[in-house]
Amino acid sequence: MDSQFFLSLVVGTFIGGAAGYLGSLMLSKRMALVAGPLGHLTLPGIALALLYGFDVSLGAFPFVILGIVLIWLFEIRTKLPMEALTAIVFASGVAITFLFLPIEQAEAALVGDISRVHLTEAIISVLVAILLYFVVNKIYPKIILINISEELAQSEELNIKKYNLIYLGVIAIIVSLGVKMVGGLLTAALVAIPASAARNVSRNLVQYAYGAMVIGIISSFLGILLYKLAGLPPGPLIILASTLIFLISLILKK
Amino acid sequence: MENDLILRVRNLCVTLDHQSVIEDLSFEVTKGDVLTILGPNGAGKSVLLKTLLGLLPYRGVIEWAKGIKTGYVPQRLPFIKDIPLSIKDFFMLKKPSQKETVESLSSVGYGEDFLQKKIGDLSSGQFQRILIAWGLVGKPQVLLFDEPTTGVDISGEETIYNFLATLKEERALTILLVTHDLSVVYKFSTDVICLNKQPICYGPPQEVLTPESLQRLYGGEVKYYQHKH
Numbered sequence: 001m002d003s004q005f006f007l008s009l010v011v012g013t014f015i016g017g018a019a020g021y022l023g024s025l026m027l028s029k030r031m032a033l034v035a036g037p038l039g040h041l042t043l044p045g046i047a048l049a050l051l052y053g054f055d056v057s058l059g060a061f062p063f064v065i066l067g068i069v070l071i072w073l074f075e076i077r078t079k080l081p082m083e084a085l086t087a088i089v090f091a092s093g094v095a096i097t098f099l100f101l102p103i104e105q106a107e108a109a110l111v112g113d114i115s116r117v118h119l120t121e122a123i124i125s126v127l128v129a130i131l132l133y134f135v136v137n138k139i140y141p142k143i144i145l146i147n148i149s150e151e152l153a154q155s156e157e158l159n160i161k162k163y164n165l166i167y168l169g170v171i172a173i174i175v176s177l178g179v180k181m182v183g184g185l186l187t188a189a190l191v192a193i194p195a196s197a198a199r200n201v202s203r204n205l206v207q208y209a210y211g212a213m214v215i216g217i218i219s220s221f222l223g224i225l226l227y228k229l230a231g232l233p234p235g236p237l238i239i240l241a242s243t244l245i246f247l248i249s250l251i252l253k254k
Numbered sequence: 255m256e257n258d259l260i261l262r263v264r265n266l267c268v269t270l271d272h273q274s275v276i277e278d279l280s281f282e283v284t285k286g287d288v289l290t291i292l293g294p295n296g297a298g299k300s301v302l303l304k305t306l307l308g309l310l311p312y313r314g315v316i317e318w319a320k321g322i323k324t325g326y327v328p329q330r331l332p333f334i335k336d337i338p339l340s341i342k343d344f345f346m347l348k349k350p351s352q353k354e355t356v357e358s359l360s361s362v363g364y365g366e367d368f369l370q371k372k373i374g375d376l377s378s379g380q381f382q383r384i385l386i387a388w389g390l391v392g393k394p395q396v397l398l399f400d401e402p403t404t405g406v407d408i409s410g411e412e413t414i415y416n417f418l419a420t421l422k423e424e425r426a427l428t429i430l431l432v433t434h435d436l437s438v439v440y441k442f443s444t445d446v447i448c449l450n451k452q453p454i455c456y457g458p459p460q461e462v463l464t465p466e467s468l469q470r471l472y473g474g475e476v477k478y479y480q481h482k483h
Contacts, residue, residue, distance in 0.1 A: 149334075152328055205340070207338065
């Protein structure tokens with residue numbers, strides 16, 4: 001196995017697993033689609049990273065933070081539903097990108113490219129994905145309670161603002177990692193599809209959360225393997241592999 | 255605070271979105287009381303309960319006796335069925351010991367085997383019981399109960415109110431209950447607050463629920479009240 005392919009496979013499975021795990025939390029708060037607009041908003045950052053030759057996750061991160069702050073500000077200032085606000089942010093991200101990103105570099109920004117990941121980049125991505133897992137694991141029951149009912153969480157004296165902030169922080173990180181793998185266009189699918197498939201077949205929280213993680217890992221593994229075999233872009237293949245698992249989960253649905 | 259006094263509320267005002275929801279409400283709750291908060295829809299009943307729990311901003315005084323633990327049973331949890339949650343998972347969100355979980359479940363009449371059931375598969379009566387059991391975790395002395403679904407038979411002939419009456423005796427609970435069901439007040443309460451933004455009456459139901467006060471509370475729609483024979 002050539003080392004570049006191995007690196008891609010390792011990074012892909014770690015990010016895929018962390019994204020699936022966090023996705024199970026996001027799906028329960030109907031937040032999965034928020035990753036979409038945030039992914040789109042990273043596009044100008046990715047464009048800058050591609051033009052100046054630095055890590056796309058690094059380029060993406062400040063733009064995700066900007067997106068989260070904007071959505072949060074809009075939510076305070078207006079009574080518009082979250083979907084409308086995210087749509088505004090999302091379209092703006094795409095529009096800004098295509099003002100200055102050369103079209104020949106658009107593919108990597110839109111659908112990602114894990115096949116050319118460097119060693120240092122790979123080590124950092126894997127470590128961040130592991131750290132992310134532990135943080136999500138720690139906040140998981142608290143966020144579930146907040147998702148079920150903020151009032152119930154408050155009556156349990158949970159610091160909702162603190163946990164929501166940590167939660168948004170991990171979303172920002174996973175989106176930044178995700179764009180490296182599947183690009184700005186497909187990041188929402190990276191978190192939403194494994195969790196949706198796991199929900200179809202699980203009867204309790206452990207099956208659901210870890211099911212989503214395992215499906216995330218398998219999809220990334222299969223997608224990158226297919227890229228090696230077929231020579232098609234890995235980002236879309238990872239997403240299509242998870243879609244296939246989702247379709248199978250529909251058949252197995254309890 | 256005087257002996258046996260659990261809660262004292264003085265001149266409570268709650269304003270939400272620049273609209274006054276509760277105006278100048280004062281009352282007291284002593285140990286073992288069942289205080290019912292009665293009123294039409296939109297009268298501020300649930301808001302009062304949430305304010306007492308410290309979930310909403312207010313003006314005035316809310317004074318709980320020292321060391322009082324409260325358990326909250328919400329009206330409904332619309333998002334809970336979005337998540338594949340077993341009853342055990344739901345209890346684990348509160349991090350009780352296994353022993354306490356089993357005790358709370360048995361207080362509402364369920365065995366340990368029930369823990370593996372999926373929340374989404376429960377009937378509304380079963381779910382109501384589970385919510386009460388969840389509220390009992392942590393051994394609260396006061397249970398705040400937001401509008402239990404009236405008419406739900408939680409097992410055979412037993413209604414939620416008979417069930418609560420039994421539970422109150424077993425666990426020496428003080429109960430604050432929100433409802434718009436008048437029959438509950440007579441059967442179950444020691445005191446009642448009639449609330450329609452402003453307090454309309456307060457005291458033992460047999461004394462304060464007069465046709466006049468009910469008329470003021472519900473605006474002429476009342477067809478039922480208990481005669482004092």
